[in-house]
Amino acid sequence: MQYGRVSAQGPGPTDVIFALRVPPAPQGVLGWVGMGARAMVGAGVAVAEGVVSAVSRVVAPPTGALLDATVPVVSDAVVRRLDLRAIVTRALDEMDLTAVVVDRVDLPAVINSALDEIDLTALVVQRVDLGTIVGAALDELDLTEIVMIRTDLKAIVTRALDELDLTEIVLTRADLKAIITRALDELDLTDIVLDRVDLARVVDGALDELDLTQLVIDRVDIDAIVNHVDMVTVVDKVPVVDIANYVIEEIDLPRIIRTSTGGVAADAMDTARLQAHQVDKVSERIVDRIIFRKKRNLDAPGEPQSLVALAEEEAPPQ
Amino acid sequence: MTTFREYLERKSSGALEAEAIELSLPEAARPFQGERAGFATRIVACGIDVAIAAIVALGVWVCIFLVKVILSPGTEVTMPSFAWAIIVSYGFTWMYWTMAWATTGRTIGDWMMGLRIVDIHGNPLSWPLSALRSVFCVGFPFGLIWVLFSPSNRSLQDTVLRTSAIYDWAVEIAAVRLPAPDSRQGAPSPGSP
Known part of the structure; x- marks a missing residue:
């Protein structure tokens, strides 16, 4: 309860003591509404007490003790007889409580105080x-x-x-074996790899990383493989004649034969032929100059055997 | 060094035949193979043939002398006249050239000087043509001088009979290269003896 006193000038008792019930701090809108109602009630009580005080002044100069004894009784009687609900309802209808609260109440302070509590x-x-x-x-x-x-x-x-650290989390918290097993059971890995993986790049990358030659040397028993190979089939597929001709060409067998069989005589014959040819040319030039001929037509029909001999040899038999 | 792969690539490109021929011919002789031969080469070849014919005639003459000495010991040997020897030599030369040109196209002199006689189509001479050309050559050897003045290096005999003497050096070892497997069952290789 909170008590107050109103003093007035004049004979007789001049003080009116009123008591206000101080409500606890309102909580929420309903709390504020309740507090407003209580304020209205208090105001009614105060008005009643004021009326009593005025009557007392007019009728008889009551004493303070008398007032102390009668006012509460009267107040209670007035309160009992008032339709407080109707009063409050009407007050609420006529008042814009939100505006009143917004205007009159330090809401941040109120809220902070409430939150602190x-x-x-x-x-x-x-x-x-x-x-x-x-x-x-x-x-x-x-x-x-x-x-x-x-x-x-x-x-x-x-x-x-x-x-x-995802790796650490997965390693410590996941049952990798179960996850992988279930995933493998549900997935067709072959199809996935064929559809989604660029196998050429993967294989290229793997081959770049690996030394296949060394790998084969280290891991493969080449002798065992060779032992299982049908060498006859292999030899059948080998171009033996081409290889023989290649060897003949590489060792220059014709020159060897010519050198070993012809020897000095063949060289002498070649030299004689070449020198005779040179004499032919010189004599032709001299004669052509004398008779003012520019050029001779030396093309003969057919092909010389020295140039077609090989072609005739290699032609398939008729 | 040529690798086997490079060798096969050259073979597939057709460059191998020319190379094989080049292996068998002196480099300086390659450009003029197949051309009509000049006067110097032909006169040397002809001279070799005539010398061979003379040697053969002399041999025949010596043989006749020896046979007569053996069969008629102690008597004076009468040898054939020189004219007879010349006739025999001419006859032998005609027969020798006819056979040589009609078969191989070369006499020994031609072979030594790298010549071959061909007809208008480049083929070896037929027997009649060969015999006719041989008669011309034996009967009028001076026709060879026309080679110097002919615009196509033809002798008088060649001009009349439309034949040619060409440079065609004998290639004896071209067959060193093995034939292809599918042609190996054919005739023996021309270079083999």
């Missing part, structure tokens, strides 16, 4: 059925859509990946 977390945990609320919210919301639209997933994932 209250453990909101505990209050929510104790009083709110979080499961129901969250369930209802989840039923109403499309969380996936919200996350997709409102969240910078890339940044979140990037930051998460920066801060997490």
Whole structure:
């Protein structure tokens, strides 16, 4: 309770003592509404007491003791007879409580004070059925859509990946064997690899990394493989004649034969032929100069045997 | 060194035949193979043939002398006249040239000087043509001088009979290269003896 005194000039008792019930700090809109109602009631009481005081002054100069004895009784009687609900309802109808509160109340201070006093977390945990609320919210919301639209997933994932050691997490927390086994059971790895993997690049990369020659030398029993090879088939596929001709050409067998069989006589004959040819040319030039001929037509029909002999040899038999 | 792969590439490109021929011919002789031969070469070849004919005639003459000495010992040997020897030599030369030109196209002198006699189509001479050309050559050897003045290096005999003496050096070892497997069952290789 809070008590007050109103002093007045004049004979007789001049002081009116009133008592106000100080309500606890309002909580929420309903709290403020209750406080307003209580203020209205207090105001009614004060008015009643004022009326009593005035009557007392007019009728008889009551004493303070008399007032102390009668005022509460009268107040209670007045209060009992007042339709407080109607009064409050009418007051609420006529007042814009929100405007009053906004104008008259230091809301930040009130809220801060209230929050200082209250453990909101505990209050929510104790009083709110979080499961129901969250369930209802989840039923109403499309969380996936919200996350997709409102969240910078890339940044979140990037930051998460920066801060997490995924390898360590997977190694410590995941049953890798079970995961892999189940994945392998459900997947057709062959199809996946054929569809999604650039096998050429993979193989190229692998071959770049590996020293296949050394690998074969180290790991393959070449002798065993050769022992299983049908050499006759291999030789049948080898171009033996080409190889023989290649060897003949490489060792210059014709020159060897010519040198070994012809010897000095063949060289002398070649020299004699060449010198005779040179004499032919000289004599032709001399005669042509004398008779003012520019050029002779020396092309003869057919092909010389020295140039076609080989072609005739290699022609298939008729 | 040529690798086997390079060798096969050359073979597939057809360059191998020319190379094989080049292996068998002196480099300086390659450009003029197939051309009509000049006067100097032909006169030397002809001279070799005549010398061979003379040697053969002399041999025949010596043989006749020896046979007569053996069969008629102690008597004076009467030898054939020089004219007879000349006739025999001419006859032998005609027969020798006819056979040589009609078969191989070369006499020994031609072979030594790298010549071959061909007809208007480049083929060896037929027997009649060969015999006719041989008669011309034996009967009028001076026709060879026309080679100097002919615009196509033809002798008088060649001009009349439309034959040619060409440079065609004998290639004896071209067959060193083995024939292809599918042609190996054919005739023996021309270079083999």
